[in-house]
Amino acid sequence: MELNATSYVILGMLGFRPMCGYDIKQLVDKSTRFFWAASYGQIYPELRRLSDAGLIKGQADSDTARGRIEFELTPEGRRRLEDWLGDPPEIQEMRDESMLKVFFSGTAGNGGPRAALEAKRDHHSEVAARLRGIEESAKAADASGGPVTALRLGIAFNEFVADWCDKEAASA
Amino acid sequence: MELNATSYVILGMLGFRPMCGYDIKQLVDKSTRFFWAASYGQIYPELRRLSDAGLIKGQADSDTARGRIEFELTPEGRRRLEDWLGDPPEIQEMRDESMLKVFFSGTAGNGGPRAALEAKRDHHSEVAARLRGIEESAKAADASGGPVTALRLGIAFNEFVADWCDKEAASA
């Protein structure tokens, strides 16, 4: 069975601990969503597919009796996740609409990239601030490893771009 | 008529000069594709839509007689482009699969984020190098404005991330 990045988001989350689809969505929304989002419309059908393929295994939670189905990785699922993590890097594509505005600014009579740079600066500033907030709670929870590295990289990157745009806007 | 980011890529390119679909594809492939790609499967149908909506106007090129259809912005098309450039920033979403690997590294028995960081470093290094090559030709052509700003931002950003990953990998 072919897996895509979103499949690995699910496998990866289940690698932390067993979870239901709702939990995965909540977790994604406060972690990977800054570089990879996922909607219910992807998560639930994908849980089904992964389960059919034997990479995860779900069972109805009898404790809560609220229709909750908890999934966990099977050994095969864990192997696939590990393989992917060890694989040579796949093609990376980026989509950043704010770069388009920088690129095309000046086409029209709006006097160069300054406005686009300021808007981009503000956006990255805000994201950096939000990530710094998350970092606080992560520190409190004494978290470590990949998630914290990703968080620190996100903060550094957003602050760098905000700063670059600010300086460039000032001199433009 | 509703326009999306790809529509504006086309309008933006036609803002530089009149072009055919093939030209747009070539140009995108060596400029915006680092932050926004476009395929023929999007470009040709979209040229049709934009033309039907009166935002661009095409005419068969009688000089070459090779089936080439050259499009240019109509005044209305230019107005829409300018509006978009002046608009408050739209939602920005990023998708970066290499961040997923950083985030999930350590889940499996692969010993932390070092390998993922090194792969990411190499990728951004390569992109930075390619962009620096483009910068050379841009300098030679004495280019300026939005495209050059976008290019310099791309170089700065890729070098920064490569550097950050390198340092982090070394200390991890």
Next chain:
DNA sequence: GAAGTCATGTAAACGGTTACATGATTTT
């Protein structure tokens, strides 16, 4: 005359978002 480039286009499939539908449980 073969290979490469210029040029237009379409069909199928994939990936993803949005909006909706349903209902149980928990909190106010």
Next chain:
DNA sequence: AAAATCATGTAACCGTTTACATGACTTC
């Protein structure tokens, strides 16, 4: 009793990629 949250799921739609089909013109 009402509102919020937990929890699952689907259907319609949009955006994008990939692969294919076609043919003229140019270069070697």
